[in-house]
Structures are given as structure tokens and as C-alpha cells.
Amino acid sequence: MEPDLFTAAAEDRQEKDPASSPLAVRMRPRTLDEVVGQKHLLKPGSPLRRLVGEGDGGPAGASSVILWGPPGIGKTTLAYVVSKATNKRFVELSAITAGVKEVRAVIDGARRAVGGYGKETVLFLDEIHRFSKAQQDSLLPAVENRWVTLIAATTENPYFSIISPLLSRSLLLTLEPLTDEDLRGLMARALTGERGLGGAVTLPEDAESHLLRVAGGDARRALTALEAAAGAAIAKGEPEVSLQTVEETVDRAAVKYDRDGDQHYDVASALIKSIRGSDVDAALHYLARMIEAGEDPRFIARRLMISASEDIGLADPNALPIAVAAAQAVAMIGFPEAALTLSHATIALALAPKSNAATTAIGAALADVRNGLAGSVPPHLRDGHYKGAAKLGHAQGYVYPHDVPGGIAAQQYAPDEIRGRQYYTPTRYGAEARYADVVDRVRERLKGEGG
Numbered sequence: 001m002e003p004d005l006f007t008a009a010a011e012d013r014q015e016k017d018p019a020s021s022p023l024a025v026r027m028r029p030r031t032l033d034e035v036v037g038q039k040h041l042l043k044p045g046s047p048l049r050r051l052v053g054e055g056d057g058g059p060a061g062a063s064s065v066i067l068w069g070p071p072g073i074g075k076t077t078l079a080y081v082v083s084k085a086t087n088k089r090f091v092e093l094s095a096i097t098a099g100v101k102e103v104r105a106v107i108d109g110a111r112r113a114v115g116g117y118g119k120e121t122v123l124f125l126d127e128i129h130r131f132s133k134a135q136q137d138s139l140l141p142a143v144e145n146r147w148v149t150l151i152a153a154t155t156e157n158p159y160f161s162i163i164s165p166l167l168s169r170s171l172l173l174t175l176e177p178l179t180d181e182d183l184r185g186l187m188a189r190a191l192t193g194e195r196g197l198g199g200a201v202t203l204p205e206d207a208e209s210h211l212l213r214v215a216g217g218d219a220r221r222a223l224t225a226l227e228a229a230a231g232a233a234i235a236k237g238e239p240e241v242s243l244q245t246v247e248e249t250v251d252r253a254a255v256k257y258d259r260d261g262d263q264h265y266d267v268a269s270a271l272i273k274s275i276r277g278s279d280v281d282a283a284l285h286y287l288a289r290m291i292e293a294g295e296d297p298r299f300i301a302r303r304l305m306i307s308a309s310e311d312i313g314l315a316d317p318n319a320l321p322i323a324v325a326a327a328q329a330v331a332m333i334g335f336p337e338a339a340l341t342l343s344h345a346t347i348a349l350a351l352a353p354k355s356n357a358a359t360t361a362i363g364a365a366l367a368d369v370r371n372g373l374a375g376s377v378p379p380h381l382r383d384g385h386y387k388g389a390a391k392l393g394h395a396q397g398y399v400y401p402h403d404v405p406g407g408i409a410a411q412q413y414a415p416d417e418i419r420g421r422q423y424y425t426p427t428r429y430g431a432e433a434r435y436a437d438v439v440d441r442v443r444e445r446l447k448g449e450g451g
Helices: 003-016 047-051 075-085 100-117 133-137 140-144 164-168 180-192 205-215 219-235 243-250 262-276 280-292 297-315 319-333 338-351 357-370 432-446
Strands: 064-068 089-094 121-126 149-154 170-174
Touching (some): 047 075, 047 170, 064 075, 075 121, 075 149, 089 100, 100 121, 100 133, 100 140, 140 164, 164 170, 180 205, 205 243, 219 243, 262 280, 262 297, 297 319, 297 338, 297 357, 297 432, 319 338
Parallel strands (some): 064 149, 064 170, 089 121
């Protein structure tokens, strides 16, 4: 396909915006001031502002831009706005369907456009992380020679998915997820604006809240769902888009869940208590409710990490690493894929043997400390690595455990005030059974401790 066909299709869809175009296309911003969210990228003097000619011009040394962020938050929109503001040709390719042949065709077309009628080209390459190393290499000559202004979009960490030569020649901009307030403002503009629904219907609060949950921070999804629901309401002759209409059109029931109220805490509590009770099915049910309601996946992951130590502990030493790995994965990938990781961790924790011995141990130790049982550190355990410590008797008489057969030195470790107190009481569940044997044996050896 010739490059001009790519350009013509993009311009016809985005610039003319006929009434038959989808609402998400009609509402696509035409200037940076119309962009929803991303305030950190749109401040006066920011790289994006300079890129479109505001201020002192484009960022020095940056011949390409990489936009990194989750789907539906405006990566394509920003590329289009830049092309219009700079009066450049806009060519859009997707790494899903395009290859080196299509990229070279665009580059050749861009060079002809500059030579023929002096118009530069913006190449927007979506899903660039899907390009192989060789495919990404094919972009380097165009970037280095500024034959095109490359704006690439990715939902994956560019430090892992984009080759270093291209990354080093690019300005990396990280886009933040859209907030409910961002989407609420966008839908309000779509409901009343001339390019949108022109005030044909209204949207009550309960229906709006459900649309926000369905959107999951994705502007395109929010507008698509709003358009479908509004169309259904208009077809029925209704002046407002009811919650029932929204549920029918998006084929998803509204979840009774307030992310700032009782449901937030009640369902989170039920999730943890179900894991503690080893009911994997109930735990997955509550996890699904939180996911469907648009709960922050990082909040869920934090609760799972706490559960791994509070309710499982040493009964399954792998529980905490699984929960921590899940939290790290969630932070990197976000929804919807994060649901798989959260499910993985929830199942592992629910089916793990349970022990709260670590929880009760630190609780008992903290209680003694708070009650004043925090006596002096025995002299032989004190720091001896400074001048004069020996004169004070510090570190004198300390027995180095590695020099003793069995590695356990019979000497006093606890302050006098708590000598003989036992905080950790291991269970006989799972892997903790072996710790129970060890702690009994160690305590027996320590009974012969010196004064």
C-alpha cells in the first residue's frame, strides 16, 4: 500500500470527522488544550509544548518520541495533535499488521513529500514493542536523518521492549492512567458538545459511575460505551441514559462497590478472610468483584502481601515471594492482564498451609517493649568496634557461634528483663513443622548460656 493511502485514511477519519464516525473519533482532541489528563506533559515549556512549536521549539537532539502508557489514554491522540500543530503529514501504522516493507514505503513517501512539496511527515507507529529487533533497526536511518518525525507508542516497558539505539535517540514520555475525574469531564463534553451527542440525552450519576467502572481508565472504551448506551436510550425515546440501559448495552451488570466507602473495605476484608480460611472459591469471587468494580490492582496486591506474612508465614515460606512477585508484575502490566497475576497469587495463598505464629510473635514482643521491658543489651553483645569499648567491657566474652560445634553458642542474648520469655510458638502446619523442631532444639541448647 502506498504511503499516501495511509495518510489519506488517517486524515479522512480524524480531520473530517463525519457524523457517521464513532463518538471516540469525533471527540478526539484537535489541540493540546483539549487533551484529557496528562497534565504533567502539558505544562508550559514541557517537551510536548515545545514539540508543537510553543516556547523555544522542539527538544534539542530528539528526532523521535516514544509514548509509554496503558491503552486508551491518548497516545494516538497526542501523535495526531502534534502532526496538526506542526502542519505535517500524519501517517499511522500498527506494528501488529505492518512490517519492514510498509515502514520503508512510508519513509520513501516521506522523502518524496519533503522533496516534492516541502511537507514533513509524522510517522505514528503503534505497538512498537511488537516489532522485532531487526524491524526496529529499519527505523534508525529515518530517525537519524530526520526523514520522519517518529512517534512510537507502547504499552510495555520500553527499556525491555525497544532497542537501545532507538531508545537513546528518542524522547521518552510516560503517560499516566486517566482518573475518574478525567473521564467524567470527557463524557460530559461528549454529552453536550457539537462534535458529540449535542445534548440529546443526559446521564444520571449511577449510570455515569457504572460507565466509569466499565471504562477502567480507558477513554476510548468510555466513549464507545457511552455512545452505545445513548443510542439505545434515544431509540427508546428516553431523555436520559438510565443505569438499566447502560447494563443492557454494555452487557455487564453494575457491581455494588464503592471504592471509597464500606464496600471497598468489606469486600477487601472478605477476600483476606476467605484466603485465611482456605476457601479458594470464595476468595476468587471477592477478587473478581474488586476487579470488575475497577479497584486499584496495587491495593489488592498490597493486601495479598500482608496476608502472606500475617496468615501464612513460615508454614509456606514461598507465599511471601509469590505475593511480592505478583505486586511487582501488577505494577508493570496493569489491568486487564493483572487479573491473571492476582488470581495466581490468590489461589496460591488460599491453598497454602496457614500459620499466624509470625504475627503473634511480633505482637507479643511489641507488647513487652511498649510495657517497658526493654532492658539493657548484655555487655558482651554490645558494639566493640571503637576506641575505648574494651575498657567499658563491651564485646568482652562474646562467643562467636561459628567457632562452636553445631553453630550455637550457649550465652545470654536477651536483656535480663525478658530472659526466658518465648515469643515465637511455631505450628506443626506445612513447612513450619521443621521450624518447630529447630526452635525446641535451639532453646534447649541455649539453656546452658553463661551469665
